Amino acid sequence: GQNIDQPTEMTATEGAIVQINCTYQTSGFNGLFWYQQHAGEAPTFLSYNVLDGLEEKGRFSSFLSRSKGYSYLLLKELQMKDSASYLCAAMDSNYQLIWGAGTKLIIKP
Amino acid sequence: IAGITQAPTSQILAAGRRMTLRCTQDMRHNAMYWYRQDLGLGLRLIHYSNTAGTTGKGEVPDGYSVSRANTDDFPLTLASAVPSQTSVYFCASSASRDGTGELFFGEGSRLTVL
Numbered sequence: 219g220q221n222i223d224q225p226t227e228m229t230a231t232e233g234a235i236v237q238i239n240c241t242y243q244t245s246g247f248n249g250l251f252w253y254q255q256h257a258g259e260a261p262t263f264l265s266y267n268v269l270d271g272l273e274e275k276g277r278f279s280s281f282l283s284r285s286k287g288y289s290y291l292l293l294k295e296l297q298m299k300d301s302a303s304y305l306c307a308a309m310d311s312n313y314q315l316i317w318g319a320g321t322k323l324i325i326k327p
Numbered sequence: 328i329a330g331i332t333q334a335p336t337s338q339i340l341a342a343g344r345r346m347t348l349r350c351t352q353d354m355r356h357n358a359m360y361w362y363r364q365d366l367g368l369g370l371r372l373i374h375y376s377n378t379a380g381t382t383g384k385g386e387v388p389d390g391y392s393v394s395r396a397n398t399d400d401f402p403l404t405l406a407s408a409v410p411s412q413t414s415v416y417f418c419a420s421s422a423s424r425d426g427t428g429e430l431f432f433g434e435g436s437r438l439t440v441l
Contacts, residue, residue: 260435266427305369313426314426319368
């Protein structure tokens with residue numbers, strides 16, 4: 219079956235760095251997405267990786283290893299506003315998105 | 328600048344009633360989607376439309392129907408609501424027809440079925 223695994227909850231300190239991991243198993247693969255969702259709000263797009271490697275976008279970076287079925291989202295210089303859920307989603311060969319349950323990130327001062 | 332608008336934002340509904348959740352986008356996107364989000368689960372696709380005039384079933388389509396008469400509107404109808412349909416519903420759109428593009432989400436409709 220198709221599956222996405224990511225930690226349920228993580229805690230980090232303001233100003234620090236945190237890495238949120240995601241492993242996936244899909245029938246075929248057409249890319250890996252990360253979305254941010256603040257409590258009570260809609261998800262918003264962070265990144266899309268389809269090739270192996272690291273893509274950096276400001277304080278956020280996303281990494282993909284297709285051979286390992288693995289991705290991570292790296293958040294640097296954490297701010298209180300980064301407290302949110304981070305959703306990992308993999309696209310299968312039919313271009314259907316398989317979503318993880320999300321990682322709730324708690325930032326402490 | 329609206330993007331995607333959903334209505335209602337919140338609704339309490341008696342079981343057995345019919346309900347339509349409205350979704351309108353002003354970005355002229357080809358593809359539109361309806362998801363439900365439940366605690367502890369990932370977003371689950373209910374129905375989708377790759378272009379006006381076409382619709383398809385997602386992962387959890389039973390008890391729901393959609394239509395796509397034009398590019399902008401994509402309503403979701405619950406013919407006879409049941410308590411298991413209590414959820415937060417998100418409408419989303421994408422400029423790409425195959426789904427590889429960024430998804431833009433509406434603010435969600437919180438539905439409670441009693």
